Amino acid sequence: MTKALFGPIDQIGYLVDDLDRGIARWIAQLGVGPWTVFRNVSLQGRYRGVEGIVTMDVALSYQGDIQIELIQATNATPSPYRNADGTPILGIHHIAWVVDDLDDAVARASANGLSTVFEASNPATNVAYLEPEGETGVLYEFIQGQGMREMIVAGAAAARAWDGSNPITTIG
Template sequence: MSMALLGPINQIGYLVEDLEQSIDRWRQRLGVGPWTIFRNVSLEGLYRGEPVTVTMDVALAYQGDIQIELIKVTNDAASPYRDLAGKPILGIHHVAWVVDDIDVAVARLTGNGLKVAFDAGNQTTRVAYLEDAGEPGVLYEVIQGAGMRELIQHGIAATRSWDGTNPIQTIDAAM
């Protein structure tokens, strides 16, 4: 039996420079798809204690039971998606778990020594990124959102039956 506090990892997140090119690479080189792109996603919250609004485009697909998230940040706000000089960070960024109660999850993780770097949300989702000084370069994310587990299960099922057609669906989150 696993001793993982939050259960199995649900997501691996990557920061990318060009969302479409990254999706094409994942599709063509690794066979991962279909993809759902969420355009104009906005998160409001605190980054290292300071108020922030971050905007981004996000693409989701699945490999087995793991959600692959590609993030292209679309504004210049200080955030966990940029380095100290303000340049976009690229590459693997975080591992994430969907939780039923984000406050309980954050309390457990901070009780184990992790520090909250980012706590933000929008009308459908709340996220918190935590960091461990002993594990630089990757963040630990907890996600709470209505229907989040169902979204993941639907995506896993769609991947299992995907025949390679209709590889990309786009949703404008601002609508």
């Protein structure tokens, strides 16, 4: 058996049309929480060769050691969060790994046949989404950011201890 090239999956991302309703569904239907919400997140990046600033609202929770990310795109900039006609994509979107060296991870994934479709950053994080040739749908994301691993460990511990109270904390 071979070892996974990038270690265990750290995150599963979902795109939603309404972040608050998405969080409510995950709590009511799946018992997943608590959630940390970040409003007005922006990423400067390039999607399939087109430069732009993507804005979104993001919510994070945990199931076991895996971070669950809900994303609501809040502008119409071409991005991996919208179809070619500009309509939002909804549903499961990506699986992700936190990496120490984004360039190295992208180079290794590219050598294995994946193509970069989106590269972006903000002061807290750098990301890249990749896809296999001829296969659209779920993307593979690599995330590099200071304190990301510690945030996941702390969030997973908070989810394991969650008693259902205080289901949402909003930052920004």
